Amino acid sequence: MRHLVFLLEGPSEKEAIHAWLPMLLPDGVQAHFIVFEGKQDMERRLALKLRHWMLADSRFIVLRDQDSAACTDVKAALVACCKASGREAECVVRVACHELESFFLGDWQAVAQAFGMPRLADLDRKAVYRDPDRIALPAAELERHVPGYQKREGARRIAPHMDLQRNRSRSFLQLRDAITRMVAA
Structure with a gap:
């Protein structure tokens, strides 16, 4: 291929x-x-x-x-x-x-790096985020923690920081x- x-x-x-x-x-x-x-x-x-x-x-x-x-x-x-x-x-x-934002909720460390908000990395330890695919409105969840979150800009900022092996x-x-x-x- x-x-x-x-x-x-x-x-x-x-x-x-x-x-x-x-x-x-x-x-x-x-x-x-x-x-x-x-x-x-x-x-x-x-x-x-x-x-x-x-x-x-x-x-x-x-x-x-x-x-x-x-x-x-x-x-x-x-x-x-x-x-x-x-x-x-x-x-x-x-x-x-x-x-798509479920993918980002699977790696809070990447979200924290992308937005310069180190405290967000601690969300990886919360039980609610252990299975991010169960969160019905992941974009709204990101916006709750990152005020003004926008889908395309969020993807552009978060994706490069993701650890493709660590994601939940x-x-x-x-x-x-x-x-x-x-x-x-």
């Missing part, structure tokens, strides 16, 4: 993944990003984007937030889009439970492992 293509719900996901790729991609693998304008746009145009991708030796990772829907329903709808494109075998679908978000670990497996295959 020479091309790893990320099909993403929005620009925040691109900011985060772009920061993680130097730690995950070996030399010779080029990353590409297709960023949709939200989940409805993604579901409407995903199959078409996959079908018309022209670079040979490509694999695809589809990432979308779960939001308030059932994770299995979100994944099934995205897998159906991949099937409709005829490229299902080249695709991996991952769902961020509940939002299972949905993040599944994404990280999918990327690792794809580039190793």
